[in-house]
Amino acid sequence: xxxxxxxxxxxxxxxxxxxxxxxxxxxxxxxxxxxxxxxxxxxxxxxxxxxxxxxxxxxxxxxxxxxxxxxxxxxxxxxxxxxxxxxxxxxxxxxxxxxxxxxxxxxxxxxxxxxxxxxxxxxxxxxxxxxxxxxxxxxxxxxxxxxxxxx
Amino acid sequence: xxxxxxxxxxxxxxxxxxxxxxxxxxxxxxxxxxxxxxxxxxxxxxxxxxxxxxxxxxxxxxxxxxxxxxxxxxxxxxxxxxxxxxxxxxxxxxxxxxxxxxxxxxxxxxxxxxxxxxxxxxxxxxxxxxxxxxxxxxxxxxxxxxxxxxxxxxxxxxxxxxxxxxxxxxxxxxxxxxxxxxxxxxxxxxxxxxxxxxxxxxxxxxxxxxxxxxxxxxxxxxxxxxxxxxxxxxxxxxxxxxxxxxxxxxxxxxxxxxxxxxxxxxxxxxxxxxxxxxxxxxxxxxxxxxxxxxxxxxxxxxxxxxxxxxxxxxxxxxxxxxxxxxxxxxxxxxxxxxxxxxxxxxxxxxxxxxxxxxxxxxxxxxxxxxxxxx
Numbered sequence: 001x002x003x004x005x006x007x008x009x010x011x012x013x014x015x016x017x018x019x020x021x022x023x024x025x026x027x028x029x030x031x032x033x034x035x036x037x038x039x040x041x042x043x044x045x046x047x048x049x050x051x052x053x054x055x056x057x058x059x060x061x062x063x064x065x066x067x068x069x070x071x072x073x074x075x076x077x078x079x080x081x082x083x084x085x086x087x088x089x090x091x092x093x094x095x096x097x098x099x100x101x102x103x104x105x106x107x108x109x110x111x112x113x114x115x116x117x118x119x120x121x122x123x124x125x126x127x128x129x130x131x132x133x134x135x136x137x138x139x140x141x142x143x144x145x146x147x148x149x150x151x
Numbered sequence: 152x153x154x155x156x157x158x159x160x161x162x163x164x165x166x167x168x169x170x171x172x173x174x175x176x177x178x179x180x181x182x183x184x185x186x187x188x189x190x191x192x193x194x195x196x197x198x199x200x201x202x203x204x205x206x207x208x209x210x211x212x213x214x215x216x217x218x219x220x221x222x223x224x225x226x227x228x229x230x231x232x233x234x235x236x237x238x239x240x241x242x243x244x245x246x247x248x249x250x251x252x253x254x255x256x257x258x259x260x261x262x263x264x265x266x267x268x269x270x271x272x273x274x275x276x277x278x279x280x281x282x283x284x285x286x287x288x289x290x291x292x293x294x295x296x297x298x299x300x301x302x303x304x305x306x307x308x309x310x311x312x313x314x315x316x317x318x319x320x321x322x323x324x325x326x327x328x329x330x331x332x333x334x335x336x337x338x339x340x341x342x343x344x345x346x347x348x349x350x351x352x353x354x355x356x357x358x359x360x361x362x363x364x365x366x367x368x369x370x371x372x373x374x375x376x377x378x379x380x381x382x383x384x385x386x387x388x389x390x391x392x393x394x395x396x397x398x399x400x401x402x403x404x405x406x407x408x409x410x411x412x413x414x415x416x417x418x419x420x421x422x423x424x425x426x427x428x429x430x431x432x433x434x435x436x437x438x439x440x441x442x443x444x445x446x447x448x449x450x451x452x453x454x455x456x457x458x459x460x461x462x463x464x465x466x467x468x469x470x471x472x473x474x475x476x477x478x479x480x481x482x483x484x485x486x487x488x489x490x491x492x493x494x495x496x497x498x499x500x501x502x503x504x505x506x507x508x509x510x511x512x513x514x515x516x517x518x519x520x521x522x523x524x525x
Contacts, residue, residue, distance in 0.1 A: 027457075057487075070459065102369070
């Protein structure tokens, strides 16, 4: 599928999605509530079959916290980027995609560890690298007077 | 007699939880595996990581793009050159810089040499993990020759930092081509010895065939790439699917096996060494003339936007995802490291096998811990 067909498919599943032509990939921004359904449909639809989640990154956009999903189909070799963001910085919560792609289990734990985004229905949401005495270091408002030197 | 029976029955029913690592010789670094055992069988493996988490992604947010290159060396230090290349390619793609052929060819040769020495070290350690100490001496003996070539050209042996945005730090040493050709000639004779020593060994077969099976579907779902994924039949070679540098002008096979067990992962890496030598041989006599670096602006600023570049390291697909807000520092950098995803499959494939097999399976995944922790 090319980018136009992919865009039409995403629009048909989630009409509220905002599409944007990125440098390399088609980017679709959806609200957190419809992300899981869109991801599941993209995985299962005969003509899409996005079976390879090759990157899952958490991003602090300043006011919002977001997660970016890079998806690829190993069968058709087409790719798409899904984005979602939440403005709740106190208790950010998104749906887990672990039951769609198993690689998400570790990646979501990493996002939780470094950005503090909780994932609903994650089988084992614990901190991955750091212990509980740390805050969430990848957030832009993270303050560490000792280890981070500001010029 | 009766007493003995009681002891055996409790042994089988009782669940042991033991720590393998963080300083276990077969984990090749600071990886702690929490292994639940029932008798000698592995029930589950929980990796505990983060012992050498250095916050590279956070550090990248406060330094410039040329400085990031030197941090990527420290992630997967066995394939440092390929990590450097990933960042450089991403920056060059964002700035739309045309890279002369000479740089592309030299980068490709260096990448393949890196892959060769990485697989040699893996073979050496894998043999040692399974009790064949001779492998370790053979592997390191041959790897030393590649490191000497690196040292002559780059100054460094493992941590090369030879790439920079826009090209290379300096030109190749006048001896480079001669020594690479000598090495390839030498290693073509030596590689069959590896097979004689380990590949055909009956004890090795017993310990690796049918152990740690990974199906193609699971490999894709867990994001397992590199030789580990290709041993399960998952065609994931970035060099073929999305050619970068000079990979589009060389002939080579993508190594695919379908068995998905420890032995298949072993054979896949041995086969990849032959393919790497093929690639180097095609390029080493045809390094075009030209500059070794393009003149870049003194302060590199990426246009606002998002950039993703994937490359094939010796262990799988490395992705560099840069979000730029137009400043000289990136807004966010994410490294999708191959080892991180490869580690996540360990519990899935090691459950149900004996604890000695866990060593074999872990060795066949070829994990580099700083790349997992970043």
